Amino acid sequence: MESLRVALGERSYPIHIGAGVLDDRALYAPHLRSAQAAIVTNEVVGPLFLGRARKALEAAGARVTEIVLPDGEQTKAWPSLERIFDALLAARCGRDALVVALGGGVVGDLAGFAAAVYQRGVDYLQVPTTLLAQVDSSVGGKTAINHPRGKNMIGAFHQPRAVIADVSALSTLPDRELRAGLAEVIKHGIALDSAFVAWLEANIEKLVRREAAALVHAVRRCCELKAAVVSADEREAGERALLNFGHTFGHAIEAASGYGNWLHGEAVAAGMVMASELSQRLGLVAKGDVERVRSLLKRAGLPVSGPQVPAARLVELMAVDKKNVRGAARFVILEAVGRAALKEGIDAGLVSEAIAAAA
Amino acid sequence: MESLRVALGERSYPIHIGAGVLDDRALYAPHLRSAQAAIVTNEVVGPLFLGRARKALEAAGARVTEIVLPDGEQTKAWPSLERIFDALLAARCGRDALVVALGGGVVGDLAGFAAAVYQRGVDYLQVPTTLLAQVDSSVGGKTAINHPRGKNMIGAFHQPRAVIADVSALSTLPDRELRAGLAEVIKHGIALDSAFVAWLEANIEKLVRREAAALVHAVRRCCELKAAVVSADEREAGERALLNFGHTFGHAIEAASGYGNWLHGEAVAAGMVMASELSQRLGLVAKGDVERVRSLLKRAGLPVSGPQVPAARLVELMAVDKKNVRGAARFVILEAVGRAALKEGIDAGLVSEAIAAAA
Numbered sequence: 001m002e003s004l005r006v007a008l009g010e011r012s013y014p015i016h017i018g019a020g021v022l023d024d025r026a027l028y029a030p031h032l033r034s035a036q037a038a039i040v041t042n043e044v045v046g047p048l049f050l051g052r053a054r055k056a057l058e059a060a061g062a063r064v065t066e067i068v069l070p071d072g073e074q075t076k077a078w079p080s081l082e083r084i085f086d087a088l089l090a091a092r093c094g095r096d097a098l099v100v101a102l103g104g105g106v107v108g109d110l111a112g113f114a115a116a117v118y119q120r121g122v123d124y125l126q127v128p129t130t131l132l133a134q135v136d137s138s139v140g141g142k143t144a145i146n147h148p149r150g151k152n153m154i155g156a157f158h159q160p161r162a163v164i165a166d167v168s169a170l171s172t173l174p175d176r177e178l179r180a181g182l183a184e185v186i187k188h189g190i191a192l193d194s195a196f197v198a199w200l201e202a203n204i205e206k207l208v209r210r211e212a213a214a215l216v217h218a219v220r221r222c223c224e225l226k227a228a229v230v231s232a233d234e235r236e237a238g239e240r241a242l243l244n245f246g247h248t249f250g251h252a253i254e255a256a257s258g259y260g261n262w263l264h265g266e267a268v269a270a271g272m273v274m275a276s277e278l279s280q281r282l283g284l285v286a287k288g289d290v291e292r293v294r295s296l297l298k299r300a301g302l303p304v305s306g307p308q309v310p311a312a313r314l315v316e317l318m319a320v321d322k323k324n325v326r327g328a329a330r331f332v333i334l335e336a337v338g339r340a341a342l343k344e345g346i347d348a349g350l351v352s353e354a355i356a357a358a359a
Numbered sequence: 360m361e362s363l364r365v366a367l368g369e370r371s372y373p374i375h376i377g378a379g380v381l382d383d384r385a386l387y388a389p390h391l392r393s394a395q396a397a398i399v400t401n402e403v404v405g406p407l408f409l410g411r412a413r414k415a416l417e418a419a420g421a422r423v424t425e426i427v428l429p430d431g432e433q434t435k436a437w438p439s440l441e442r443i444f445d446a447l448l449a450a451r452c453g454r455d456a457l458v459v460a461l462g463g464g465v466v467g468d469l470a471g472f473a474a475a476v477y478q479r480g481v482d483y484l485q486v487p488t489t490l491l492a493q494v495d496s497s498v499g500g501k502t503a504i505n506h507p508r509g510k511n512m513i514g515a516f517h518q519p520r521a522v523i524a525d526v527s528a529l530s531t532l533p534d535r536e537l538r539a540g541l542a543e544v545i546k547h548g549i550a551l552d553s554a555f556v557a558w559l560e561a562n563i564e565k566l567v568r569r570e571a572a573a574l575v576h577a578v579r580r581c582c583e584l585k586a587a588v589v590s591a592d593e594r595e596a597g598e599r600a601l602l603n604f605g606h607t608f609g610h611a612i613e614a615a616s617g618y619g620n621w622l623h624g625e626a627v628a629a630g631m632v633m634a635s636e637l638s639q640r641l642g643l644v645a646k647g648d649v650e651r652v653r654s655l656l657k658r659a660g661l662p663v664s665g666p667q668v669p670a671a672r673l674v675e676l677m678a679v680d681k682k683n684v685r686g687a688a689r690f691v692i693l694e695a696v697g698r699a700a701l702k703e704g705i706d707a708g709l710v711s712e713a714i715a716a717a718a
Binding site: 078082085086089092113116117118119120121142144147149150152153154155156157235319 | 437441444445448451472475476477478479480501503506508509511512513514515516594678
């Protein structure tokens with residue numbers, strides 16, 4: 001097992017990465033402030049891992065309430081929150097109860113938000129079981145539900161007490177979801193670390209084949225990169241926004257296609273190509289750099305072009321995206337492969353061109 | 360106009376108290392990060408003050424969206440939040456929008472919670488128009504909605520950017536609501552400040568008659584007391600809980616009677632008598648102290664006995680109250696008039712006796 005720490009003062013927390021960590025009661029025990037614990041999971045993940053997580057928590061002394069929700073992005077909405085609140089109240093969970101989010105990004109965002117607002121905030125653990133959640137959504141404290149007008153529109157910053165990332169759980173992940181997770185892995189490199197991009201260019205097929213050592217390295221490196229950014233910028237005022245590379249376009253792709261038709265990682269992959277094309281049009285990177293991005297994503301089996309909708313529709317959807325500042329879209333662009341930056345006031349024509357170049 | 364400051368580091372904010380401050384654009388202007396502002400109010404307060412607040416905000420440079428909700432405690436629920444989110448999204452409000460809560464405690468709690476979770480948190484101002492909200496609920500950052508199983512079960516700590524408390528707004532307040540506000544005024548004295556209790560004993564009729572100078576003094580002193588407690592204990596780990604004097608009993612009274620039948624302040628008044636009776640049974644205060652509490656509340660026209668329900672029912676409702684720690688009810692009791700303290704592990708028989716003594 002490898003461990004690292006997200007440094008956030010009194011909200012600091014550890015990330016434990018390894019094979020079998022899901023079963024390690026010693027990783028849960030320090031976070032039980034009472035005997036009350038509730039595991040939130042879904043109908044796909046539950047049959048695979050709920051019994052194991054429950055056993056570990058009970059061995060640590062907890063009385064466990066199980067909350068099993070339907071699978072899918074549509075679960076990330078108010079009715080699911082109500083089910084969680086009802087279950088917590090039925091179990092008489094107080095402010096010292098522990099919520100455990102067991103699953104992918106949807107479960108993590110939803111259970112994290114439930115923990116953020118139940119009785120004005122209770123502790124929670126992230127136990128991510130998808131690659132996407134292990135490298136990205138479970139770290140950083142961003143929680144949310146969707147609104148018909150936009151993804152993650154309602155939410156909170158609420159840091160987990162710990163993240164327990166079991167790479168052995170990835171063996172059951174469908175191919176498509178593994179690839180979607182690789183999109184976020186690649187994003188961490190392209191936005192923040194050119195050396196990691198070089199490592200990915202040498203090892204991407206090992207990740208696609210799910211070689212354990214490669215997965216542990218990739219998850220650890222992404223968590224290190226994300227932890228450093230989150231520590232420097234918890235509330236996303238500046239540097240943290242760099243982790244949204246590809247996401248402004250990606251969210252618009254998801255919204256235009258109906259949530260759930262594109263996996264988040266797939267939309268981000270195509271979005272990263274668009275953001276790279278935009279950066280090239282701004283004279284910041286060369287055409288060869290855009291091709292490096294495109295090639296790495298292709299080797300990971302990811303889409304490098306957007307859905308069949310007019311560029312104008314994506315531009316319109318981006319206008320309401322929550323990363324807007326004073327009505328003007330703010331873009332995360334590349335200054336080099338491995339170095340993203342924020343830019344406002346970009347010409348809408350260039351944005352449309354960049355989208356068209358990835359059509 | 361008098362101003363004081365709630366000291367909370369980077370979340371510090373001013374409280375402005377006076378007659379006519381509602382119309383002062385200079386109090387709004389510093390808090391506009393963009394031109395986007397949304398006033399949340401209700402159908403009773405709106406006709407009285409919405410036009411004035413709108414005018415002041417527009418003079419400060421804002422484009423104003425109005426969100427007018429039904430009056431009453433039942434408004435403090437998810438459907439109202441959805442209406443607020445829909446209106447904010449329709450107006451394309453971004454993360455730099457300003458929410459203005461114009462009204463009493465329900466509007467403040469609801470609009471504050473909406474601001475806490477809209478796009479993971481936007482700024483808001485409290486513009487309280489009831490005495491209860493001016494002395495209590497608008498200061499301290501506690502926001503929430505109700506759940507069928509309990510009051511304020513879902514919420515967040517989210518500090519306002521400023522509180523603008525216009526005492527001239529209290530001239531339109533129904534008598535019953537003024538008295539309910541006086542319950543919280545009296546609570547501040549009994550829990551925290553024996554000198555303020557003495558002042559109240561000398562001036563309570565002036566407050567009942569709404570004499571402006573007396574109101575300004577009372578609002579200011581309550582805000583000072585609350586600001587000091589909140590600064591020392593933002594998240595209610597310890598000292599802040601003293602402000603809940605009378606509230607554990609009061610919440611149970613409200614729940615037993617159906618929310619809205621008792622005003623919050625009325626329930627807290629009867630709850631304070633019960634908490635005082637409990638303190639006397641614990642040997643902490645004399646019978647004469649309990650009579651002082653009862654007498655002051657009576658002079659303010661407040662109930663000093665609970666609803667016609669069995670004591671056992673109130674005890675049961677308190678068991679699920681959110682102030683519980685590890686399943687054991689924690690009570691705020693009196694060590695003296697003007698000095699409250701926390702106590703756990705109180706015998707349930709004494710609690711029932713105290714309730715019966717206030718029947």
